[in-house]
Amino acid sequence: MKTKKDVTIYDLAKQLNYAPSTISRALKDHKSISQKTIIRVKEVAAQMGYRPNSLAASLRNNKSKTIGIMISRISRPFISSLISGIEESARKSGYNVIISQSNDLYKNEIQNAKALYDSRISGLVVSLSMETKKLNHFQQFIDLGIPIVFVDRVPKGLDTYKVLIDNYSAAYKATQHLIEQGCKRIAHFAGAQHVNVYHERKKGYLDALKDNKIPVDKNLIINFETLSFEEGEKATKELFNMSNPPDGIFSANDTAAVAAIMTAKKIGVRVPEDLAIIGFNDDPISSIVDPGLSTVTHPATDMGRISADKILDHMINGYKSNNTDTTILGTHIIVRNSSKRK
Amino acid sequence: MKTKKDVTIYDLAKQLNYAPSTISRALKDHKSISQKTIIRVKEVAAQMGYRPNSLAASLRNNKSKTIGIMISRISRPFISSLISGIEESARKSGYNVIISQSNDLYKNEIQNAKALYDSRISGLVVSLSMETKKLNHFQQFIDLGIPIVFVDRVPKGLDTYKVLIDNYSAAYKATQHLIEQGCKRIAHFAGAQHVNVYHERKKGYLDALKDNKIPVDKNLIINFETLSFEEGEKATKELFNMSNPPDGIFSANDTAAVAAIMTAKKIGVRVPEDLAIIGFNDDPISSIVDPGLSTVTHPATDMGRISADKILDHMINGYKSNNTDTTILGTHIIVRNSSKRK
DNA sequence: TAAATTACCGAAATCGTTTTCGCCGATAAA
DNA sequence: TTTATCGGCGAAAACGATTTCGGTAATTTA
Numbered sequence: 001m002k003t004k005k006d007v008t009i010y011d012l013a014k015q016l017n018y019a020p021s022t023i024s025r026a027l028k029d030h031k032s033i034s035q036k037t038i039i040r041v042k043e044v045a046a047q048m049g050y051r052p053n054s055l056a057a058s059l060r061n062n063k064s065k066t067i068g069i070m071i072s073r074i075s076r077p078f079i080s081s082l083i084s085g086i087e088e089s090a091r092k093s094g095y096n097v098i099i100s101q102s103n104d105l106y107k108n109e110i111q112n113a114k115a116l117y118d119s120r121i122s123g124l125v126v127s128l129s130m131e132t133k134k135l136n137h138f139q140q141f142i143d144l145g146i147p148i149v150f151v152d153r154v155p156k157g158l159d160t161y162k163v164l165i166d167n168y169s170a171a172y173k174a175t176q177h178l179i180e181q182g183c184k185r186i187a188h189f190a191g192a193q194h195v196n197v198y199h200e201r202k203k204g205y206l207d208a209l210k211d212n213k214i215p216v217d218k219n220l221i222i223n224f225e226t227l228s229f230e231e232g233e234k235a236t237k238e239l240f241n242m243s244n245p246p247d248g249i250f251s252a253n254d255t256a257a258v259a260a261i262m263t264a265k266k267i268g269v270r271v272p273e274d275l276a277i278i279g280f281n282d283d284p285i286s287s288i289v290d291p292g293l294s295t296v297t298h299p300a301t302d303m304g305r306i307s308a309d310k311i312l313d314h315m316i317n318g319y320k321s322n323n324t325d326t327t328i329l330g331t332h333i334i335v336r337n338s339s340k341r342k
Numbered sequence: 343m344k345t346k347k348d349v350t351i352y353d354l355a356k357q358l359n360y361a362p363s364t365i366s367r368a369l370k371d372h373k374s375i376s377q378k379t380i381i382r383v384k385e386v387a388a389q390m391g392y393r394p395n396s397l398a399a400s401l402r403n404n405k406s407k408t409i410g411i412m413i414s415r416i417s418r419p420f421i422s423s424l425i426s427g428i429e430e431s432a433r434k435s436g437y438n439v440i441i442s443q444s445n446d447l448y449k450n451e452i453q454n455a456k457a458l459y460d461s462r463i464s465g466l467v468v469s470l471s472m473e474t475k476k477l478n479h480f481q482q483f484i485d486l487g488i489p490i491v492f493v494d495r496v497p498k499g500l501d502t503y504k505v506l507i508d509n510y511s512a513a514y515k516a517t518q519h520l521i522e523q524g525c526k527r528i529a530h531f532a533g534a535q536h537v538n539v540y541h542e543r544k545k546g547y548l549d550a551l552k553d554n555k556i557p558v559d560k561n562l563i564i565n566f567e568t569l570s571f572e573e574g575e576k577a578t579k580e581l582f583n584m585s586n587p588p589d590g591i592f593s594a595n596d597t598a599a600v601a602a603i604m605t606a607k608k609i610g611v612r613v614p615e616d617l618a619i620i621g622f623n624d625d626p627i628s629s630i631v632d633p634g635l636s637t638v639t640h641p642a643t644d645m646g647r648i649s650a651d652k653i654l655d656h657m658i659n660g661y662k663s664n665n666t667d668t669t670i671l672g673t674h675i676i677v678r679n680s681s682k683r684k
Numbered sequence: 685t686a687a688a689t690t691a692c693c694g695a696a697a698t699c700g701t702t703t704t705c706g707c708c709g710a711t712a713a714a
Numbered sequence: 715t716t717t718a719t720c721g722g723c724g725a726a727a728a729c730g731a732t733t734t735c736g737g738t739a740a741t742t743t744a
Contacts, residue, residue: 022693032691237530348700364724402701
């Protein structure tokens with residue numbers, strides 16, 4: 001098989017009787033090169049089919065114009081929208097995006113951090129794995145001044161960029177909504193509490209109850225491992241085996257909430273009349289399930305765009321005086337039929 | 343801010359009184375280096391915190407141990423699962439994965455091809471944009487001997503690897519299924535016919551009708567632009583404004599099929615009694631909608647894994663005698679309540 | 685007219701690995 | 715003993731772009 005040779009700036013230099021340095025400058029519109037030469041160089045470059053070798057440039061500059069992404073699983077709606085936003089914003093600025101999924105395993109996350117480090121990414125966007133508690137594997141980036149943006153699942157105590165939503169007040173509003181619909185006994189599908197988002201959501205739930213003088217019943221707070229569909233089914237059945245079942249559920253994600261809707265229907269509990277349900281994320285399934293699932297928006301694509309922009313800005317301006325730059329995005333409740341009683 | 347300096351093989355060489363070449367070889371277990379030195383080098387490397395600079399290696403080898411991915415939109419269930427499979431397989435072999443989405447626009451696809459080319463990817467996995475008809479932008483990879491794997495939406499006439507399903511017979515089976523359920527007038531939600539998968543699915547539909555001696559009614563074949571939810575709603579309404587509406591729908595994707603289910607319910611058409619529906623892809627929504635949507639499996643993650651493996655194998659073995667290597671994966675029908683009449 | 689800019693461009697080092705030769709001494713074969 | 719062979723390693727040239735110093739000629743200023 002015939003593999004053509006790439007044409008380099010040296011080939012252009014020879015062809016045009018210029019030094020490679022001149023070619024390099026001309027191609028990037030360096031001001032000390034005359035317009036005439038710039039145009040000639042670009043003409044010949046196009047005509048000879050010159051393509052820049054970004055590896056060479058990256059090596060020289062020791063940064064590769066790529067943004068690394070570390071997430072749990074690509075095939076979750078929130079995550080894929082997040083990536084979509086990052087990619088869109090990055091590519092506009094000529095950056096590539098390289099992704100790695102941890103499958104929510106700590107040891108994968110460490111491996112991926114190594115691999116991304118070795119590729120000399122110029123910035124990193126991270127949504128932590130469910131297992132992650134230690135953060136040593138991020139120190140290598142910090143030491144080299146590589147900007148990190150934590151998104152959604154963020155750690156505390158690391159001076160980096162952070163992009164997230166106000167989980168506490170979103171959860172508060174969601175719970176408040178159920179209360180306004182007349183719910184007196186509201187259950188909560190809670191995620192792993194060492195993960196910030198689930199911790200905050202539970203706090204919001206608890207405070208909404210307190211502020212409305214509704215007693216907290218520990219039996220109504222179900223601790224989930226992964227908030228999967230199966231866990232949602234199981235939890236719903238168990239709740240309705242109780243002598244005093246709930247009349248509302250606030251689930252920390254949509255998957256479990258949808259499971260609750262479907263399970264409730266199956267066991268003859270009417271939604272929303274007997275049981276009002278609200279979820280979190282606004283996944284596609286929430287508008288498909290019948291009745292439609294009320295939920296909290298999660299601006300995934302925007303969060304991705306903003307995360308990429310943080311890194312892009314950082315590349316231009318360097319560290320701001322204040323390294324700890326946290327962006328909190330707004331959310332709102334979408335009321336569908338799963339909670340609409342009035 | 344303090345940016346530590348990277349430690350290179352030169353630093354190791356100095357420390358150990360070896361030549362850089364020896365270090366390089368020792369680190370990759372080159373056979374002409376003694377076991378003793380290999381061990382010593384690795385020890386010191388670990389202890390000094392040496393991290394390989396893959397950019398330098400890539401430049402030297404003119405290939406970057408990364409697989410490029412070109413797809414329409416990440417946030418489609420099929421696509422995100424596909425990427426997931428690619429990433430999983432690639433990372434196992436120490437390859438990175440860099441993604442670019444075209445948003446189904448031809449001009450983006452061309453831009454992305456350029457960007458990926460410039461990054462010296464070692465292989466490319468492509469699912470074509472909906473708009474793409476010309477394929478010139480792939481020639482640059484072929485000229486350099488960079489393997490391309492087309493997945494799902496594949497072109498004809500290019501000698502590359504291809505991974506897809508048998509859309510024709512899957513569609514045939516889906517249509518046959520509706521017929522077996524007693525449908526006499528089966529509509530088809532057809533995708534853009536220049537896209538192979540939609541073309542094949544339509545052919546399968548047509549042939550199934552013919553083989554069962556069911557007359558083809560052109561009014562029952564709806565040509566969609568993008569097979570979106572909105573298009574699905576509109577098409578369903580129109581079908582039931584006809585004097586002689588269908589009693590079955592085979593949709594070329596799940597999104598439009600789910601729209602059909604929900605619209606049918608809204609306008610008082612019973613599913614599956616009055617209207618049996620089957621989709622394509624087995625998206626998450628298909629098991630959530632009520633009644634559950636019968637559909638055809640689409641082994642997205644497997645297709646991703648296989649695509650990555652094609653490239654990985656290619657890197658080891660080079661071109662096979664036969665460049666045109668097409669892998670066809672099996673699919674099967676999932677029967678849910680949207681089509682179950684018996 | 686002399687001095688000082690300014691406009692354009694070139695030489696060469698550099699980024700960190702990989703790899704092609706080849707060298708030297710030691711062992712094995714003749 | 716002589717000739718091959720081989721194990722273990724080093725020197726140095728790549729890979730392709732960027733960038734720091736300059737340098738020369740043309741232009742402007744004094």
